[in-house]
Amino acid sequence: MRRYGTSFQQTYRTLIAYVLLTFGAIVFGLPFFWMLSTSLKPIEDVFLLPIKWIPNPIKWNNYIEALTAVPFGRYFINSTKITLFSIIGHLISCTLAAYGFARIPFKGRDILFFLLLGTMMLPSQVTIIPLFIIFKQLGWVNTHLPLYIPSFFGGAFYIFLLRQYFMTIPTELEEAAIIDGCGYIRIFWDIYLPLSKNALITVVIFSFMGSWNDFFRPLIFINSPDKFTVPLGLAGFRSEMGNYWHYLMAASVVAVIPCILLYFFFQRYFIEGIALTGLKS
């Protein structure tokens, strides 16, 4: 009797959960669906009431017209280049620093680590004005350098994440290696990096998103259209295209696709990375 009761309750709860989840998914997914639908409509159907949800006829040409109206290919190449260099920079500087902070007891380590964590508290608005002045004096304004060079000099969040991960690797491995006569560099390269594949992928993904979706810094440092990144190009496209929503949505779809693909392939790492920051703080 009791068992029947609980299983009935269980089914009832599952049903409620499904109903609520489906409702939520529709609310959350609808803007995406509408973006896709608008992007494939002929212009006269865009401003049609009641709304036509399924485009008919499907106008694939919108994409070609939108992407050739402004040099989106150029923006894509620019964004790809900046993102790639940022990731490489973060991988080099952050893995090295994380290992140093995790395993080498050098003098002043704790103070430096404390300073590093302190930089996470610093809002980027405080440093952006002097950085702009510095980069202007270096002649770097309106080049891509200010957007990726800083990542070769660390990133507090990634260093913290990698350090936490490195600390979970048992030191016995290291002690064995030291008896073997390996130095710190060898240990770092031969033991820590190969064992930290998951953490490294997490860093790559977050670095990708930070760089690919960044709008504030490109807006400040870049002003000639041939150097635009995808988000900048999209913003410029908006002021140029005004009410051509089918073109704007087509461009948005293209801008959003790399992120969605990345998410599909590396879902697990997204979740782990975020969960790690949540728990450790």
Next chain:
Amino acid sequence: MRLLRSKKFRINLVGYGFVLLSALGIFFFNLGPMLSSFYLSFCNYDIITPPKFIGLTNFYNILFNDKIFWKAFVNTVYYVGVSVPLRLLFAFLIAILLNQKIRGMGFYRTIFYLPTVTSGVAMALIWTWVLNPSFGIINMVLNFFGIQGPAWLGDPKWAMPGIILVALWQVGTQVVIFLSGLQNVPTQFYEAAEIDGAGSFRKHLFITIPLISPIFFFNLVIGIIQSFQVFDKVYIMTAGGPANATIVYVMYLYEKAFTWLQMGYGSALAWILFFIIMMLTLLQFKFSKWVYYEGGR
């Protein structure tokens, strides 16, 4: 003895080698700019002529002579005050739903998380279209229920609520953080409560919420810090308009520093923002008695 010293020396050297790049980053991209921004906030500086020290004039003007600053401040407080609690509640409810052990969960998680992983500019564009007064889906739904929808981004009263709607849609990060907390709640607690006859609602109210209160706290602190710096959405959707109805703090700072090239004034704005954020964070820590830490603190 000499050997020991030289070993210590070598460890230091190797250690500095490993952290060299990041240490340079801390000093040249963070602390250095931070100090010079502090100095600039007491200066008049337009990039072309050298900075001129003017004492507290910038701060005085911001606080006592700048109506737009106060407008931006009030708008930002409005945005933070409405969006942060709503997002917390929203994220928590979604996380509870996503924590059920039912089939197809991967699909649902993806849908809720997508707005967070995609570019903020694209999201803002999509929502500008969604909120279109005549052809957007929001007003179409309202119309269906016989409600005449507002002009949203074109109406000074409704522009900010429109922007807040977008923020509510981007709760993926908070959801994931809540989820990781929920998954750490030991199941014995729920089983004990079920034996005592507690329903689903009471179980969450009396067990889940106290146990994951540290996560609530974390999400609250991070949420306030991030919302105070809202920029992308506003820049794309309204550019601060109509009639400054949505001008927010960072938007105003951006305009002062990079459109009008008032770098000293902009630095002063940045430091006031920094001060506000620090104060809010400290206050929250001071009043965080409601947070339950397992095994005391």
